[in-house]
Ligand SMILES: CC(C)[C@H](C(=O)O)[C@@H](O)C(=O)O
């Protein structure tokens with residue numbers, strides 16, 4: 001018998017194409033996702049060197065960061081955005097890469113469309129010039145973000161040199177309470193491990209609370225791995241994973257499906273395998289969280305209050321956020337509510353938020369916006385009538401893109417504007433210069449839009465039973 005191995009180790013070993021003493025391993029890449037922000041220089045370098053893209057068939061591009069979320073007919077006003085979008089169009093055409101063009105049905109946030117089209121599969125090595133590539137790990141893939149020069153390397157060779165990361169297990173034991181969503185589980189994890197807790201590690205999420213999550217919930221968890229410093233996040237594939245993938249456009253079919261299943265079933269971490277680091281969290285202790293500061297680890301329970309600062313960093317964060325220690329979170333009023341991003345803008349997120357909003361109105365004076373993670377999510381939501389619920393409640397119903405998650409398009413906060421956001425980062429200026437971001441789940445975002453201050457669905461009489 002060979003030594004028991006972890007999921008990450010199994011995928012790694014299968015993808016090493018070259019190993020040499022003292023050098024990083026050279027890994028084969030099964031899927032390379034590309035977006036308009038981190039790819040222009042990479043393509044330019046290929047062009048200058050007279051090289052081709054090695055596997056255009058394993059390379060898929062979309063426009064997400066810069067795209068306006070208003071009607072395509074209105075055009076792109078921002079010059080930098082227009083230039084980057086145009087460059088991607090030209091590059092994809094020249095190098096023979098499939099592009100999901102702005103406004104097309106396949107377009108959306110890169111980490112939403114991969115799983116949606118069945119491109120993301122267990123056992124793969126997946127890379128993209130984007131830190132939240134960790135999202136794809138929810139399928140039991142080894143997925144990590146790379147820099148622009150690495151994008152060039154992958155385009156040219158379909159391989160990537162990587163130093164072997166350490167392994168870490170985060171086990172969330174027991175059942176999470178009914179009002180605790182995947183987002184809350186992750187904010188709870190980050191609160192415990194901190195923004196540096198996962199540095200240098202591939203994190204495998206395990207335990208009952210993780211297994212109980214839908215694939216979309218698992219994506220929310222893996223998505224935010226990077227906020228804890230982790231290189232990649234993963235969840236072992238199981239029956240939920242397979243049935244999510246089955247029948248999607250790029251899923252294997254017929255005999256290939258059977259063979260794929262056979263391989264995928266060998267992937268979960270062997271009994272007795274060890275991790276370099278282990279963290280255990282009791283799911284029953286988790287609650288809905290709201291971030292109070294300027295890192296995703298600075299969170300408190302929705303029922304809690306703004307904490308006393310423990311150091312200079314906290315003081316600075318409180319100043320930036322315009323908050324006083326001791327203020328109950330539920331008394332903090334917001335100006336804006338953003339439901340969107342690769343963390344929380346998939347169909348289940350929209351369903352959950354709509355269920356909270358049904359029959360309610362957004363409080364007067366509050367700007368509320370839903371930006372579906374992809375155009376397919378948007379269409380699905382419209383087929384289910386969710387758009388009507390959002391619009392009747394007073395939300396703007398937009399086209400897909402990263403939007404206010406990072407404000408590279410016109411959807412930004414003004415200085416001092418306070419936002420309840422379902423995204424993943426609350427850094428200073430993240431959603432616009434001087435903007436104040438509070439990270440929350442989609443259901444808390446929805447309830448907050450109605451109350452005008454941080455609130456839970458139960459305050460609107462909505463039964464709790466989410467995730
Ligand atoms: C623009 C891109 C490089 C960036 C990332 O890598 O994460 C963005 O997606 C983000 O979320 O900050």
Ligand code: SF4
Nearest residue numbers: 132341342402405406
């Ligand atoms: S939605 Fe936000 S976190 Fe996700 S890729 Fe876009 S900018 Fe990055």
